[in-house]
Amino acid sequence: MLAWMQETPIAAAISQSLILNAVLSSVHLLGITLLVGSVLVSSLRLMGWAFIAWPADEVTRTTRRGTLLGMAVTIVTGLFLVSPRAVSAAANSFFQTKLALLAAAVTLHFSVYRRASAATAEWRRAPVVGAVGLLLWLGVVVSGAAFILLE
Amino acid sequence: MDAAASQSFLLSIAKSLEQTPIALLVRESLWGFQITVAIHILGMILSVGTIVWMDLRLLGLGMRRVPVSVAYRQLMPWAGAGFVVMLVTGSMLLMAYASKAYENPYFRVKVVALALAGLNALVYHTTIERRIGRWDAQARPPLGARLAGLFSILLWAGVVLAGRMTAYTLY
Numbered sequence: 001m002l003a004w005m006q007e008t009p010i011a012a013a014i015s016q017s018l019i020l021n022a023v024l025s026s027v028h029l030l031g032i033t034l035l036v037g038s039v040l041v042s043s044l045r046l047m048g049w050a051f052i053a054w055p056a057d058e059v060t061r062t063t064r065r066g067t068l069l070g071m072a073v074t075i076v077t078g079l080f081l082v083s084p085r086a087v088s089a090a091a092n093s094f095f096q097t098k099l100a101l102l103a104a105a106v107t108l109h110f111s112v113y114r115r116a117s118a119a120t121a122e123w124r125r126a127p128v129v130g131a132v133g134l135l136l137w138l139g140v141v142v143s144g145a146a147f148i149l150l151e
Numbered sequence: 152m153d154a155a156a157s158q159s160f161l162l163s164i165a166k167s168l169e170q171t172p173i174a175l176l177v178r179e180s181l182w183g184f185q186i187t188v189a190i191h192i193l194g195m196i197l198s199v200g201t202i203v204w205m206d207l208r209l210l211g212l213g214m215r216r217v218p219v220s221v222a223y224r225q226l227m228p229w230a231g232a233g234f235v236v237m238l239v240t241g242s243m244l245l246m247a248y249a250s251k252a253y254e255n256p257y258f259r260v261k262v263v264a265l266a267l268a269g270l271n272a273l274v275y276h277t278t279i280e281r282r283i284g285r286w287d288a289q290a291r292p293p294l295g296a297r298l299a300g301l302f303s304i305l306l307w308a309g310v311v312l313a314g315r316m317t318a319y320t321l322y
Contacts, residue, residue, distance in 0.1 A: 022319035026312040029192075033311060037200020041226070050225045054217055062213035063204065138193070145192060149185040 002086040015084035028077040032141060035070025038063040039109075039137050042117050046130025056126065060117035067109065094147035098140055105136035165249035177247035184247070188318075191240035195314075197233030199307050201226045206307075209300030211291035218287045219296070251321050258321075261313035268306040275299040 005011060014020050042060040044050040051059045082089050089095045108129075116129040168174060177183045207213035208222040245252055252258045279295040286292050292300075 018319065022316050025319065026315035029315045030308055030311050033196050033199050034203065036196045037203055040197065040200055040229070041204050044229070050229070051217065051221075054221075058216055059214055062207065062215075066204075066207075066213075141192070141196065142189065145189045146185075149188060 002090050005083050005086040008083065010080065011083035011086075014080060021081070024077050024081050028074060028081060031070050031073030031077060033070075034066055035074055036137050036141060038066030038070060039134055042067070043130035043134035046116055046126045046133075048127055056117055056119055056122070064114070064117065071106070071109075089147070092147060092151065094143050094150065098143040098147060101136055101139040101143060105133065105140055108133055108136060162250060162253060165253045168246045168249040171246055173243055174246040174249070177243050184244075187240050187243050191237060191244060194233045194236030194240060195311065198230050198237050199233075199311060201230040201233065202307060203304060205230070206300040206303045209292055209296045209303075211289075211297065215290040219292060220283055220287050248321060252317065255317050255321055257313045257316040261310055261317060264306050264309035264313060268303060268310065271299060271302045271306060 014024065041050070042056075042063040045052075045054070045056050045059040082095075112129055113133045116123055116126040119126065169178075177187050204213055205222055205226045208215075208217065208219055214222055275296070279293070279299060286296065291297070
């Protein structure tokens, strides 16, 4: 499947165009900023480091939408960006780490993180959930940066 | 000073910046460049990622029941800390590749967008925010405040996009 991905005309076009690569990468970074920024604000609330006087739900109702939009933009542009080198990326340990952390972060977001941030009353474990969620997403960013910068 | 003279003046400053110890550390050491870039990106996410939520509050698109002044006080310490990290690492990266950055069209766009974002914030603080007592708790702030939020989002997006384009086209 990775080889097929690499042989699509889209992958060929991306691998041949520096500007297309640069534009995709720029939009990818913009998506990351929205995604991690939204997680950051909601995690700060869950951890009790900001907006303590306000119900978690009041702060995170809109940041959840930012997380989803950022996730959509980042994943779509990310698939395009990796398509020309899908086979070598899959063998790279930084990229493998990034995908594992991404899977964990997405799973957490749609399960216990969602529950904690939608809570209208204070939840005892919310600070831990907020911190773990934020750290997972930061791990995705750092391992992604390592993959790009150290290859 | 005519245009050609000021151009060579800036370029000569750029060339001398590239010879400073910090520039050498970033450019020549084993992981200097990679570590500086990674910290620059994390600082950018902390700063722009929180500024965006202040802007969305000004636009009336986020945290609508939280007063604007509360959102500002809660978000700005994080945005400010991220900004300092971004500015320090950004200056280090600029020093390392000053003459290439000077010649790069995307970097020029980035500098202009950054200056306009600063100007937009200055105008907001000196005019619209002065009367915040009248609209602080409104779910949808007045037009001036919404425009300040919109300009801020667009300009910061421009800074991020032009910054990433610069890295791709810096030879």
